[in-house]
Amino acid sequence: MNFRRTRPEEISVNLTPLIDVVFLLLIFFMVSTTFTRETQLELDLPEAASGNPVESRNQQIELTISAAGEVAINDKALLAPGLDTIKSALQRESGGDTSLPVVITADGQASHQSVITVMDAAGQLGFSxxxxTTSELEAGAGQ
Known part of the structure; x- marks a missing residue:
């Protein structure tokens, strides 16, 4: 009898399927992720000598109008600032509660039509x- 020593086979881990799964997961997460782009409107508020400061409230809807006529509701810019778009965004943000105060912050150079459109949309939905908003007139200015 001739007994030969057999070499034990090398034990190895095949990484190819693992790498395939990792790449598939990476592609899935890249495709399914939505990226939001934060935008802010630059405003120069008109000034007023009279007016009452209002205490800050958590439950209010803030409409911002830039000089170019761009509209944002609670810091979320609207793509097309038309009457219907503003109305649907107001309904969505208010959840149907028309008793919430609506604060309109318009740039001093914003067109009168932009402000009226926003006010009209709020009025049609029943917001009263x-x-x-304005910035406070500096002492000595405007005299």
């Missing part, structure tokens, strides 16, 4: 507590 509208406020316009």
């Amino acid at each position: 507590r509208l406020r316009l």
Whole structure:
């Protein structure tokens, strides 16, 4: 009898299927992820000598109008600032509660039509507590 020693086979881990699965997961997460782009409108508020400061409230809807007529509701910019778009965005943000105050912050150079369109949309939905924001007139200015 001739007994030969057999070499034990090398034990190895095949990494190819693992790499395939990792790449598939990576592609899945890249495709399914939505990226939001934060935008802010630059505003130069009109000044007023009279007016009452309002305490900050958590439950309010803030409409911002830039000089170019761009509209944002609660810091979310609208793509097409038309009457219907503003109305649907107001309904969505308010959840149907028309008793919430609506604060309109418009740039000093914003067109009158942009402000009226926003006010009209709020009025058509039944919002009655509208406020316009201004910056306080500096002492000695405008005299």
